Amino acid sequence: MNSSGNSTQLKPTARRIVEQAARLFADQGYDLISMRDIAKACDIKAPSLYHHFSDKQSLYQAVLQAVFAQQNAEIAEVFVTQMAAEEKLHQVILLSARKISSDHVFRQLLWRELLQNDPERMQFLAEEVMAQSCLQLQEILQQIQPNSLQTDSHFAITSVMGLLLFHFQLGAMRQYLPGAQALHQDVDYLAEQIFHMIKSGVVYAPPQRINDK
Amino acid sequence: MNSSGNSTQLKPTARRIVEQAARLFADQGYDLISMRDIAKACDIKAPSLYHHFSDKQSLYQAVLQAVFAQQNAEIAEVFVTQMAAEEKLHQVILLSARKISSDHVFRQLLWRELLQNDPERMQFLAEEVMAQSCLQLQEILQQIQPNSLQTDSHFAITSVMGLLLFHFQLGAMRQYLPGAQALHQDVDYLAEQIFHMIKSGVVYAPPQRINDK
DNA sequence: GTCTATACCGAGATAGAC
């Protein structure tokens, strides 16, 4: 359990509220969680919450802000290392996989936001949460592929996101799908597979050129 | 707008209710849609719904059943053609992409179910909805890859699912991510890219052997 | 900053007439 909103510049009680609310919202969703539920988790009564947040929506916004800012900070760390591009991609995927698989709160909230597909929130998510990682990922990918070909880096980036998110969201369904083995519970193994699929997709046989810039 | 529950063996009014409910549930989710909302969409009053379904949960179950059965039937058609394995994979991905991108109701309900991650429902989804397509996909993939290597077919299958689902769920966020172009709104183009990524992932350099059977 | 008490609303569901 991580990234449950250690956002700074919030007073300690507000911080605790956001932390608890994040866990509950992630788990059961906005509608199923009542202000009473959140209050109970914080050992206070519901009306006290309104001293810290004007209403339920504001609290939810604060939760998203906190969780995604936290995630953003942690993911950024992945990119600082100095290695060959391919090994860098490998590490980025491995560490992102560990992060996303272990951080249930972040993953669920992200999945929920993608469900809504609200334009404003998508812009916020993309620009404030994803953009940094995506740009650095783009750079790595362009270093890996042969100079002569230009594969679709936007497609590659979103595929990395998609594979990471989907494989770790699959959870309880995985065991019922064909060919499932104990192996597939192993985060590092899945990360390895994702790395190879992205790498081969980028390196081999791009279907067509694209004016990437 | 498709697959909105043309389930047979339901009386016509019940069928209409399921159809409308599917659209509403997919769009706004179980909790946000009231029985009154559904009734209004059917031009009846809320209590009349209880003549056809014992409660809200039962109606939701009927919706899932109808939408997923429909989807299952449509996807199954994709596999009947006779072609070389690689071309077959190509077609399967292309047609699945068109289906999943156009069927907003199915995609949203599936995404919502994956959010809950309830073991029983995951088993239902996997076995009743996914299993057929997955097994046939598995067969195709095994025909494509060189006999000498055994790649992880479970990983490949779930990656196909993940890429298809994610890329078409991305919707409004896509335009805010690096490198987005008008191209990426084109279903067939994305399908092409997914096909190539899966193909190269399966054909080239499997990271390690696996006892697949 | 937290509480009790409460207003207000809309939800799911049922009874019983037609």
Next chain:
DNA sequence: GTCTATCTCGGTATAGAC
């Protein structure tokens, strides 16, 4: 098979004491 009327519950949010 559909309706009107109604019950009951739990939700968000506010007022005002401490």
